[in-house]
Amino acid sequence: MRNPPDIIEVLARTQSGEYCTTKDWDTRRVPGAVRQMLQKHGLAKTCDTQNPCNYDFELADRFYQAGFELALELGYHVLDTQRTVKVSREELQNALKYAPSQVFVGEGKDGTLIKHRTPGDPYPMASVCSLGITNSEAMFPLITLGIARERAVDILEAGSLITLRGHEVLSGTPWETLLGYEHARMHLDIRRKAGRPGMGAIGCISAVTEYGQFGAYGTPGGFRTTDLALILFPSELKIDYRTLHKVIHTLNCGGMMKCDSPSMIGGMAGPPEGAVICSIACALLSYAILQNTVGGGEIYDVRYLANVNREGLWALSVTAQALARNTHICSHIIANQVSGPVTASLLYEIAAGVGVIAASGASMSTGPRSAGGKLNDHITPLECRFMGEICHAASGISPQHMNEICKELLPKYEDRLKNPDVGKPFQEAYNVERLEPTAEWEDIYRRVKAEMIQLGIPMDEF
Amino acid sequence: MKTFEEIAEAMSQAVATGDDTQAAAVAREALAAGVEPQRVFEQIIAPTLTEIGDRFQRLEIFLPEMMMAADAAKAVFAVLQPAIEFGKTSLASQGRIVIGTVAGDVHDIGKNMVASMLEVNGFEVINLGCDVPPDAFLRAAREKQADIIAMSSLLTTSLPYMKDVLEVLRESGEQGRFKVMVGGGPVTAEWAQQVGADGYGKDAAEAVTIARRLLQRQ
Numbered sequence: 001m002r003n004p005p006d007i008i009e010v011l012a013r014t015q016s017g018e019y020c021t022t023k024d025w026d027t028r029r030v031p032g033a034v035r036q037m038l039q040k041h042g043l044a045k046t047c048d049t050q051n052p053c054n055y056d057f058e059l060a061d062r063f064y065q066a067g068f069e070l071a072l073e074l075g076y077h078v079l080d081t082q083r084t085v086k087v088s089r090e091e092l093q094n095a096l097k098y099a100p101s102q103v104f105v106g107e108g109k110d111g112t113l114i115k116h117r118t119p120g121d122p123y124p125m126a127s128v129c130s131l132g133i134t135n136s137e138a139m140f141p142l143i144t145l146g147i148a149r150e151r152a153v154d155i156l157e158a159g160s161l162i163t164l165r166g167h168e169v170l171s172g173t174p175w176e177t178l179l180g181y182e183h184a185r186m187h188l189d190i191r192r193k194a195g196r197p198g199m200g201a202i203g204c205i206s207a208v209t210e211y212g213q214f215g216a217y218g219t220p221g222g223f224r225t226t227d228l229a230l231i232l233f234p235s236e237l238k239i240d241y242r243t244l245h246k247v248i249h250t251l252n253c254g255g256m257m258k259c260d261s262p263s264m265i266g267g268m269a270g271p272p273e274g275a276v277i278c279s280i281a282c283a284l285l286s287y288a289i290l291q292n293t294v295g296g297g298e299i300y301d302v303r304y305l306a307n308v309n310r311e312g313l314w315a316l317s318v319t320a321q322a323l324a325r326n327t328h329i330c331s332h333i334i335a336n337q338v339s340g341p342v343t344a345s346l347l348y349e350i351a352a353g354v355g356v357i358a359a360s361g362a363s364m365s366t367g368p369r370s371a372g373g374k375l376n377d378h379i380t381p382l383e384c385r386f387m388g389e390i391c392h393a394a395s396g397i398s399p400q401h402m403n404e405i406c407k408e409l410l411p412k413y414e415d416r417l418k419n420p421d422v423g424k425p426f427q428e429a430y431n432v433e434r435l436e437p438t439a440e441w442e443d444i445y446r447r448v449k450a451e452m453i454q455l456g457i458p459m460d461e462f
Numbered sequence: 463m464k465t466f467e468e469i470a471e472a473m474s475q476a477v478a479t480g481d482d483t484q485a486a487a488v489a490r491e492a493l494a495a496g497v498e499p500q501r502v503f504e505q506i507i508a509p510t511l512t513e514i515g516d517r518f519q520r521l522e523i524f525l526p527e528m529m530m531a532a533d534a535a536k537a538v539f540a541v542l543q544p545a546i547e548f549g550k551t552s553l554a555s556q557g558r559i560v561i562g563t564v565a566g567d568v569h570d571i572g573k574n575m576v577a578s579m580l581e582v583n584g585f586e587v588i589n590l591g592c593d594v595p596p597d598a599f600l601r602a603a604r605e606k607q608a609d610i611i612a613m614s615s616l617l618t619t620s621l622p623y624m625k626d627v628l629e630v631l632r633e634s635g636e637q638g639r640f641k642v643m644v645g646g647g648p649v650t651a652e653w654a655q656q657v658g659a660d661g662y663g664k665d666a667a668e669a670v671t672i673a674r675r676l677l678q679r680q
Contacts (some may be wrong), residue, residue, distance in 0.1 A: 022570075026479075026525075026526060026529070026574070027526045027529050027530050028526075030525070030526070031526040031527075079568060079592075108522065134618050151493070160618055162618045162621075164617075168621075168622040168625075169618075169619050169620050169622075170566070170619060170620075170623065171565065171566025171567060171617055171619035171620040171623070172565065172566040175619075176619055179619075206618075206619075207619055208617060208619075209566060209617075209619070212619075234568055234569055234570065234571075235571060240568055241567070248487060264525075264571060265521075266521050266524050266525060267524065267525045267571055267575075268516075268524075268525055268526055268571075269524075269528070270524040271521070271524070274524075302525070302571070302575065303519075303521065303665075332470075373647065373648075374647065374648065374650055
């Protein structure tokens with residue numbers, strides 16, 4: 001039996017693997033191999049935009065097979081050395097065999113047990129809130145406290161700080177090491193203030209280079225090793241020494257990691273079908289090469305930098321189903337919205353995206369990405385509550401039923417995806433002192449929630 | 463000897479399929495047949511590249527195909543350039559742009575999309591890659607006599623490096639010499655205006671529009 005490569009072996013392969021320039025990787029290797037797999041498995045043009053949540057499980061299984069073969073064919077490209085880290089079939093199979101099927105994140109009664117799920121599985125998909133939307137220093141503690149208080153939110157990620165005591169933070173400098181620590185310290189303090197000291201967390205989103213992680217993860221008073229270290233890496237199928245710094249740091253701390261990289265519809269992987277097999281390959285390799293704990297399965301559409309359009313939803317559903325039915329890993333998939341707080345569109349986009357992911361068997365989802373994540377302080381605890389509720393309520397819904405729900409939801413927002421209503425910032429959407437939504441925002445939430453119940457998503461009544 | 467129509471079809475096909483070797487070979491045939499380089503650009507390359515950009519917007523082709531088409535067009539320019547009259551900086555160029563992802567950031571897909579869209583729309587693009595320090599932007603812009611410096615970032619912690627470039631341009635009195643465009647995940651039109659950038663593109667198509675507008679104003 002051949003165990004997956006240990007970190008020493010991975011580092012050695014980053015220097016000894018086959019040479020390939022990044023340009024060649026992007027324009028020839030990845031697109032060529034993806035085209036070949038699509039053809040070999042008869043998967044080209046299978047994206048069905050009229051049925052945005054796939055329920056053909058045999059199709060999902062064929063995508064898995066193609067993704068598995070793509071992982072073996074390509075491996076990861078290393079940006080720093082222009083080498084390729086590949087794994088053998090046996091190494092990949094064993095990495096998946098030994099990958100955890102359940103992970104407890106956090107501590108005690110506040111922690112969350114993330115489990116491998118299957119399509120239609122009633123075990124609740126874990127909700128992680130929010131994505132790294134930038135927050136001002138003044139608003140960060142308030143927004144984060146508001147999110148942590150929402151009981152539908154299982155795990156806290158929170159927004160990104162852009163300054164530290166008024167100073168701009170520069171990537172790759174000691175500022176980031178310091179910001180990582182300050183973010184993590186505040187994060188833990190906020191979880192305590194929210195009455196959930198053992199709540200699990202993911203970090204550090206404020207400073208995502210290795211310096212941020214060195215300051216934030218495993219340091220006294222920072223992110224604990226019962227939290228997940230955030231390890232993001234570039235698409236398609238690319239890693240760098242920055243990624244490996246973070247992996248090694250997490251292993252040194254005895255911690256757990258969430259490694260992710262999105263595949264792009266329209267990017268190097270090509271059509272939605274190509275993005276699905278690239279995303280599957282990327283997820284599988286993260287367990288064999290990066291010793292991932294949870295994660296894998298991201299897809300965005302380059303036209304919107306979102307994925308709640310028809311092609312995006314379809315791709316998310318197939319990827320989640322493929323990983324859920326053919327492995328026992330805990331996948332993590334993000335639904336990316338474009339509308340902002342105090343709009344019904346944002347809630348419809350959350351319901352469609354997160355609903356598809358939950359129904360298709362993902363274990364965990366992070367969001368929302370209110371206003372596309374572009375605008376400062378454009379995130380509120382209320383849409384995080386709504387997302388958490390959808391995560392839990394849509395778990396147990398069959399993909400076929402979710403498909404029918406999506407057909408109702410898409411016409412409510414898809415025309416505006418290119419020019420979305422970015423809504424209002426936290427300061428205008430909430431009574432900041434009382435940490436309560438304005439009547440306008442609360443009314444929209446109640447109305448949309450009632451619509452979701454009527455559509456068949458079993459959310460708790462008011 | 464091939465007719466102009468035959469050359470046009472062969473060159474268009476070579477560019478559209480990203481075959482740079484074939485595109486260069488057809489360009490040599492065009493010169494041998496006495497076709498004016500300007501006519502090659504105006505009647506073959508420009509419409510072909512415009513169609514490629516439109517097809518990418520409709521997702522009929524994808525980023526690798528667009529990048530390779532831009533490379534094939536560059537191969538044609540490389541053959542035709544020596545044949546044009548002395549004094550013109552570039553045969554087809556609507557302007558010269560140095561582009562890169564700023565220091566601390568290795569995300570390249572957005573920057574590559576913008577670079578390719580600019581190239582297929584007739585700009586000459588010098589792609590500096592990722593993790594580009596401020597002084598490297600400035601050195602490249604001076605050396606290549608660029609019209610525009612275009613900077614991309616997905617990380618909030620890399621945004622200050624864009625400001626550094628603008629700051630150095632102001633300090634060195636070169637503010638008017640190069641136009642500066644910014645873009646990327648956390649960048650907004652408001653932020654771009656606030657830091658004194660000349661333009662902001664929310665996506666690759668808008669970046670082309672903005673670049674054209676900036677150079678028209680000059």
